[in-house]
Amino acid sequence: MSEARWRLSVDQDGVTIAGDRFRLTTAPQKFAADEAVFGLAESAEMEEIVSELEAMTRRTYGQYCGLARAMEILGERWAPMIIRDLLVSAKGFGDLQKGLPRMAESVLSTRLRELEHTGVVRRRSVPVPAGGSAESVVYEVTAYGRELEDIMLRLGRWGAQLLGDxxxxxxxxxxxxxxxxxxxxxxxxxxxxxxxxxxxxxxxxxxxxxxxxxxxxxxxxxxxxxxxxxxxxxxxxxxxxxxxxxxxxxxxxxxxxxxxxxxxxxxxxxxxxxxxxxxxx
CATH class of the missing domain: 3.30.1050.10 (SCP2 sterol-binding domain)
Incomplete structure (x- = not known):
């Protein structure tokens, strides 16, 4: 697959995020000091923007084909395991980590954003047991994501033929x-x-x-x-x-x-x- 590349630059005139086929620039503005620039670059908001761009500019096969599109989602490392576990039940981030202990937290975050962006997974808030009005977030497959269940089961049966000890x-x-x-x-x-x-x-x-x-x-x-x-x-x-x-x-x-x-x-x-x-x- 080809991999989309993008660049982030922050200076006293603003923020520019550019890729091979896009360029996003903030409105021109002057920062009072360099610290303000670095504060913007390291803020949680900037991290969220960068992460979203990573999900939107993931690697592609460059082919107008349903199988290619499907594999751009399912072919990413750990994505099938996340879908497998969510097909069993909705889970919080920590529960997913527990079931996939060798998966880095940053990778899990990225994969969940990608699966949300493609409509396979969604997040929803649920009440915390004995938590009064407190809520926590769980991830679950959408109706579109649920269509993968038969595919995943068939793929599991096929892969089982390769299981030795x-x-x-x-x-x-x-x-x-x-x-x-x-x-x-x-x-x-x-x-x-x-x-x-x-x-x-x-x-x-x-x-x-x-x-x-x-x-x-x-x-x-x-x-x-x-x-x-x-x-x-x-x-x-x-x-x-x-x-x-x-x-x-x-x-x-x-x-x-x-x-x-x-x-x-x-x-x-x-x-x-x-x-x-x-x-x-």
Missing amino acids: PRPEDIVTPDSLVMALRATFQPQHAAGVRATFELHILDVVVHARIEDGTLRAGAGQVPDADLVLEPGLALRELMTGALTPAAAITGGSIRMMGDSALLGLFTQLFQLPRTATHGHG
Whole structure:
């Protein structure tokens, strides 16, 4: 992609922000001292203007194509992860940071501004619990952004074929597991089924509630789980069919509490494609 470049200059005659295809200049004015100039350049207002320009002048492919436009949004580092987490639920800035701990705060701020600018994400104020009239800001996907859900789930299923054993730096988050459950759910096997599963993966707990073909997945424990699973690394093998439920039970590959007969149902309801074969084609 080509990257738009812009320049900021501040002098005693005003402020000029210019790019390859634009030039913005404040009305001519004289500052009393150099300190005033630097005060303007370092003000929060100036930071906001600069950040907005960064979002508006991000890298482009230079092609009049819907896919190119989409990838100018989704192709930015961390943007898909932010959308993934917001598709699970609306979140405050701190909650997003918690789910994406390796993402720099400045990058998160920039990505959120970009996603707001393109209409994928919006912010809204919500009351602070027990905070009287106090409010906090949360981010959520718009109706336009919600259209990405099926795309993200399909992309997750496609990428799952490349999953081997976790890398040393890999982490698991509640939102990533909830989206994984949504992505791997097989509704054709869920007609007439009413069951609740609880999964413990490392220190993360999620649940999946199936009610006659419909899945509701979320973070945390549930008091009425029919089957509680602690599958460890065997989960991927179970979901791809590389490990049968019977072999998992007899071999002690997983720990579980509840009706063990439901393990077979779980592997029917949640399925991963087998690992992709590389080097052919």
